[in-house]
Amino acid sequence: MKITPPMRECIAKMRQYNRMIDRYPGGFWQCGATGGVSFGTSTVEALVTRGLAVYTEWKQGRSRFPIRAVLTSLADTSTPEHP
Numbered sequence: 001m002k003i004t005p006p007m008r009e010c011i012a013k014m015r016q017y018n019r020m021i022d023r024y025p026g027g028f029w030q031c032g033a034t035g036g037v038s039f040g041t042s043t044v045e046a047l048v049t050r051g052l053a054v055y056t057e058w059k060q061g062r063s064r065f066p067i068r069a070v071l072t073s074l075a076d077t078s079t080p081e082h083p
Contacts, residue, residue, distance in 0.1 A: 001050055006043045011052065011075050013037055019071040021053075029069070044069050 003011075010029075014021050017031035021044060024030055028038040044066075047053040052075040057068035 003050070003052075004043075004046070006039065007046055007052075009037065010039045010043050010047060011071065013039075014053070014069075014071050014075075021069050023065070023067040047071075047075075050074075
């Protein structure tokens with residue numbers, strides 16, 4: 001399974017913040033509310049598509065969209081150290 005550098009960085013950041021990442025207004029994803037590195041929707045979607053993360057919370061607006069993702073156990077074997 002191909003894991004890109006942004007995906008690896010996202011996994012590493014998620015591990016630092018209780019294995020979670022949240023979507024903020026504007027559509028960017030970030031671990032923790034204190035700023036720092038943010039990730040695009042396509043990076044988080046790629047993690048979910050590969051089974052490395054799952055969406056756990058959704059928000060209903062004009063349409064339903066994910067607002068939180070959590071790493072799965074598969075991410076523990078697909079790390080920067082274990083490509």
